[in-house]
Amino acid sequence: MLEIKELSKHFGGIRAVDGCSFTAELGRITALIGPNGAGKTTAFNCISRTMTPTSGQVWLDGERIDMLRPHQITARGLSRTFQISRNLSDMTVLENVICQSRVSGWRDLFRPAMSRQEIDKAMGILEFLGITRIAHEDGANLSFGQKKLMDLAALLMSDPKIILLDEPAGGVNPTLLEEIIGHIRKLNEQGLTVLIVEHNMELIMRLSHRVVVMAQGVVIADGTPEEVRGNPEVLDAYLGGALEEAA
Numbered sequence: 308m309l310e311i312k313e314l315s316k317h318f319g320g321i322r323a324v325d326g327c328s329f330t331a332e333l334g335r336i337t338a339l340i341g342p343n344g345a346g347k348t349t350a351f352n353c354i355s356r357t358m359t360p361t362s363g364q365v366w367l368d369g370e371r372i373d374m375l376r377p378h379q380i381t382a383r384g385l386s387r388t389f390q391i392s393r394n395l396s397d398m399t400v401l402e403n404v405i406c407q408s409r410v411s412g413w414r415d416l417f418r419p420a421m422s423r424q425e426i427d428k429a430m431g432i433l434e435f436l437g438i439t440r441i442a443h444e445d446g447a448n449l450s451f452g453q454k455k456l457m458d459l460a461a462l463l464m465s466d467p468k469i470i471l472l473d474e475p476a477g478g479v480n481p482t483l484l485e486e487i488i489g490h491i492r493k494l495n496e497q498g499l500t501v502l503i504v505e506h507n508m509e510l511i512m513r514l515s516h517r518v519v520v521m522a523q524g525v526v527i528a529d530g531t532p533e534e535v536r537g538n539p540e541v542l543d544a545y546l547g548g549a550l551e552e553a554a
């Protein structure tokens with residue numbers, strides 16, 4: 308469904324992403340892992356076009372999308388969350404979810420009213436995620452974990468076919484972690500394709516069908532969780548401790 312071909316993003320002399328190729332298959336959960344600074348977030352930024360790649364191509368459903376604008380990509384069914392949760396302050400959760408989902412451009416953000424349709428849809432999603440009780444809470448008062456769930460809700464508003472999650476469970480407590488895993492699995496079972504960056508190795512091994520490993524801007528391994536776990540290069544290079552723990 309998603310194909311990344313020889314993607315590069317250089318910042319001056321820093322080769323944050325340096326000729327990466329990998330795919331995310333339809334209906335699967337693909338994990339993108341690697342140590343801090345490996346280039347995972349930069350790759351996500353290039354795929355969702357919040358950054359312009361230096362070179363390379365991104366294909367979605369057989370269509371090249373790396374020349375498109377972010378909202379055009381969202382309209383084609385690809386949606387992503389950010390590693391650092393953003394929210395528009397002085398707005399309720401419901402308003403945040405609706406505003407962040409308005410995909411036809413920034414001008415749309417200032418459209419005055421929320422339509423009945425938008426509200427019903429957003430409430431349905433909050434219900435799916437079990438957070439209707441915070442629908443009218445000010446976005447600024449949320450816990451870290453509640454913000455993560457709000458981000459997930461905003462992501463689902465655009466009816467995506469594929470979602471890119473950048474550390475959706477980073478820093479949350481074990482109970483919420485399980486809850487977030489449950490939501491991701493359920494969404495995947497409903498047919499949503501998932502590409503996920505996450506540091507929690509145990510979670511990745513449990514959740515993913517396929518794991519792509521990045522280090523220093525390049526893909527160093529790609530396979531099933533079992534294959535990647537047993538790959539000596541991955542173990543030796545940098546993930547040994549965390550992977551052994553997960554095993």
Ligand SMILES: Nc1ncnc2c1ncn2[C@@H]1O[C@H](COP(=O)(O)OP(=O)(O)O)[C@@H](O)[C@H]1O
Pocket residue numbers: 318321322323341342343344345346347348349350
């Ligand atoms: N906007 C930027 N300007 C300069 N360097 C950047 C920028 N964004 C990321 N980098 C650098 O690119 C490399 C990859 O970063 P990042 O994609 O955030 O890695 P990861 O998400 O895997 O931890 C790092 O060396 C980082 O410092």
Ligand SMILES: [Mg+2]
Pocket residue numbers: 347348349390
């Ligand atoms: Mg990152």
